[in-house]
Amino acid sequence: MEIRSKSADRNLLLELCGELDHHGARSALRELEMALDAALPRKLVLDLENITFMDSSGIALILRAQQRMQLLDGSLLVRNIPPQARRVLDAAGVSRLVTIK
Amino acid sequence: MKTKAVNEVTLEFPSQSRNESFARSAAACFAAQMDPTLNELEDIKTAVSEAVTNAIVHAYPDSIGKVRLKIRACPGNVLELIIKDHGRGIPDVDKARQPMYTTGGQERSGMGFTIMESFMDKVLVRSTVGRGTTVILKKKLASRVQASK
Numbered sequence: 414m415e416i417r418s419k420s421a422d423r424n425l426l427l428e429l430c431g432e433l434d435h436h437g438a439r440s441a442l443r444e445l446e447m448a449l450d451a452a453l454p455r456k457l458v459l460d461l462e463n464i465t466f467m468d469s470s471g472i473a474l475i476l477r478a479q480q481r482m483q484l485l486d487g488s489l490l491v492r493n494i495p496p497q498a499r500r501v502l503d504a505a506g507v508s509r510l511v512t513i514k
Numbered sequence: 515m516k517t518k519a520v521n522e523v524t525l526e527f528p529s530q531s532r533n534e535s536f537a538r539s540a541a542a543c544f545a546a547q548m549d550p551t552l553n554e555l556e557d558i559k560t561a562v563s564e565a566v567t568n569a570i571v572h573a574y575p576d577s578i579g580k581v582r583l584k585i586r587a588c589p590g591n592v593l594e595l596i597i598k599d600h601g602r603g604i605p606d607v608d609k610a611r612q613p614m615y616t617t618g619g620q621e622r623s624g625m626g627f628t629i630m631e632s633f634m635d636k637v638l639v640r641s642t643v644g645r646g647t648t649v650i651l652k653k654k655l656a657s658r659v660q661a662s663k
């Protein structure tokens with residue numbers, strides 16, 4: 414699991430790559446927190462295009478990102494969700510709680 | 515009563531998180547001989563990942579224990595997955611299966627059982643506190659050959 418981060422004008426883009434399971438999410442969660450602390454963004458975009466697998470560990474990560482952005486008075490957008498990850502989000506009802514493109 | 519399997523395989527591995535990926539890939543590999551659709555393979559991987567992760571995270575929170583995954587091809591193209599641990603067990607299974615119920619803190623969402631239920635036809639849980647948990651997942655695969663007819 415790898416995260417590529419791009420930040421400009423308090424916009425933070427995080428591109429997640431690989432398998433977002435419990436094993437991968439541990440480091441991803443840490444990196445998410447660190448990137449948020451460094452950038453204090455107004456807008457966070459999580460790009461899931463290169464996620465090859467996701468389970469409920471990804472849900473916890475997305476909900477954590479949402480929570481952090483609410484505390485920062487900012488917004489979260491989750492984009493380019495592959496079909497398998499999308500079905501997981503739908504099954505958990507998360508697609509209704511988070512802005513998705 | 516236990517249905518007789520056409521073919522089955524049993525894997526046992528220590529509850530290390532790196533085995534999550536191995537376990538779900540093994541289940542998908544075995545299921546491949548049942549001629550599943552791509553969606554079905556993804557559903558199988560997702561459900562196995564949830565059950566195995568639960569064994570790794572919740573059954574053995576501060577130790578490494580054994581996790582057993584049995585994969586069975588049953589008559590009627592039904593795939594059966596049995597995930598067993600000898601960990602701490604679940605005091606109230608009905609409660610544990612409720613959406614958003616978790617004892618795992620912020621790193622967990624409490625949606626694992628809900629996802630298993632939505633991706634499989636049947637989810638059975640047997641658990642005894644202090645003895646361990648067995649999760650049985652069943653899914654009838656609409657083989658591609660039949661589906662295209």
Ligand SMILES: Nc1ncnc2c1ncn2[C@@H]1O[C@H](COP(=O)(O)OP(=O)(O)OP(=O)(O)O)[C@@H](O)[C@H]1O
Nearest residue numbers: 469568572573610616617622623624625626627647
């Ligand atoms: N194998 C197990 N051994 C002991 N307790 C378990 C086991 N599986 C599940 N549980 C208990 O059931 C609860 C609900 O499990 P579920 O998979 O639905 O959610 P979670 O694992 O807490 O979060 P998520 O799966 O969304 O990451 C867990 O928090 C845990 O208390």
Ligand SMILES: [Mg+2]
Nearest residue numbers: 564568626627
């Ligand atoms: Mg779980």
